[in-house]
Amino acid sequence: HSVGIIGAPFSKGQPRDGVEGGPDVIREAGLVEKLKAQGCSVKDYGNLAFEEVTNDEPVGNVKRPMAVGCANERLSAAVRAIKLDGHTSVMLGGDHSLAIGSILGHAAAKTDISVVWVDAHADINTPLTSHTGNIHGQPVSFLIRELQSKIPVLPSFSWIKPCLSAKDIVYIGLRDVDPAEHYILKLLGIKAFSVSDVDRLGIAKVMEQTCDHLSTTVKKPIHLSYDIDALDPSIAPATGTPVPGGLTYREGLYITEHICQTGLLSAVDMVEVNVKRGRTEDEIGNTVSAAVDLIQSCFGKRREG
Numbered sequence: 001h002s003v004g005i006i007g008a009p010f011s012k013g014q015p016r017d018g019v020e021g022g023p024d025v026i027r028e029a030g031l032v033e034k035l036k037a038q039g040c041s042v043k044d045y046g047n048l049a050f051e052e053v054t055n056d057e058p059v060g061n062v063k064r065p066m067a068v069g070c071a072n073e074r075l076s077a078a079v080r081a082i083k084l085d086g087h088t089s090v091m092l093g094g095d096h097s098l099a100i101g102s103i104l105g106h107a108a109a110k111t112d113i114s115v116v117w118v119d120a121h122a123d124i125n126t127p128l129t130s131h132t133g134n135i136h137g138q139p140v141s142f143l144i145r146e147l148q149s150k151i152p153v154l155p156s157f158s159w160i161k162p163c164l165s166a167k168d169i170v171y172i173g174l175r176d177v178d179p180a181e182h183y184i185l186k187l188l189g190i191k192a193f194s195v196s197d198v199d200r201l202g203i204a205k206v207m208e209q210t211c212d213h214l215s216t217t218v219k220k221p222i223h224l225s226y227d228i229d230a231l232d233p234s235i236a237p238a239t240g241t242p243v244p245g246g247l248t249y250r251e252g253l254y255i256t257e258h259i260c261q262t263g264l265l266s267a268v269d270m271v272e273v274n275v276k277r278g279r280t281e282d283e284i285g286n287t288v289s290a291a292v293d294l295i296q297s298c299f300g301k302r303r304e305g
């Protein structure tokens, strides 16, 4: 495995301080060394620098559109370059609004991609359906062709061209979906495995059905967008929007092990690690090491040895 790491210390897609520290705490936990120790070649492209944006007024209730749009434009160029360098990209967040740039940059290099979105949340509010106006709850809406008639013009978003069809994305881990998001998922027929589905089917069947769905026509490169809040807060508490009843540590790792063995993994996002949301050193350490373990698992680390 050849891995290209990009840090995106960005928090303006949501209101809580601390998530911008994600890239460095994940590195401090030894990610690069651990990937090398398991036989990966690793290039660390460092952290993106996001300039301050002034007068970034809300549009409707959408908060900090210019900061989010500019950060993602820069991120998309960086991810595209990493892909053209021949690596599997690993984007370390930062909040989940960064998936806009990561996925668009990936699609710019690989044209036709599929997305596995692992998250407690669907992150598919449009700017008009979002209750909070936080763009980390909206990234998917900017990426799906079938939704574009519902997306208003936003400053610094004009560069964004949707790169996915509704059939190209599968959700795993949903357990906190807003009514409008649920309507959109049903309307577009988007494949989604809630935690109830995981309970009913078991994670092995969920992964089998996920991969079958995504490779119905052709096997496309997979973009795995992993929100650490998909895991149960007992394992990954240090995150901005924790929701009880999440994926077990074992289920979380089964997802990454399964996707690794497809040989189709082409880009990974690991987002929403927020050490300031951990109440103890243990809570912080558990969250960060879960993130590192999941990334190692994406690149071949197996629990069987």
Ligand SMILES: N[C@](CCCC[B-](O)(O)O)(CCN1CCC(O)CC1)C(=O)O
Pocket: 095, 096, 097, 119, 120, 121, 122, 123, 125, 130, 131, 132, 133, 134, 136, 137, 138, 176, 178, 227, 229, 240, 241, 272
């Ligand atoms: N759907 C939420 C949460 C988004 C989480 C983004 B992430 O990247 O972490 O997946 C709103 C969630 N909702 C807010 C009101 C509450 O009463 C119930 C939860 C939103 O803000 O759109």
Ligand SMILES: [Mn+2]
Pocket: 096, 119, 121, 123, 136, 227
């Ligand atoms: Mn998310």
Ligand SMILES: [Mn+2]
Pocket: 119, 120, 121, 227, 229, 230, 241
């Ligand atoms: Mn989430």
Ligand SMILES: [Mn+2]
Pocket: 227, 229, 239, 240, 241, 242, 272
């Ligand atoms: Mn979150």
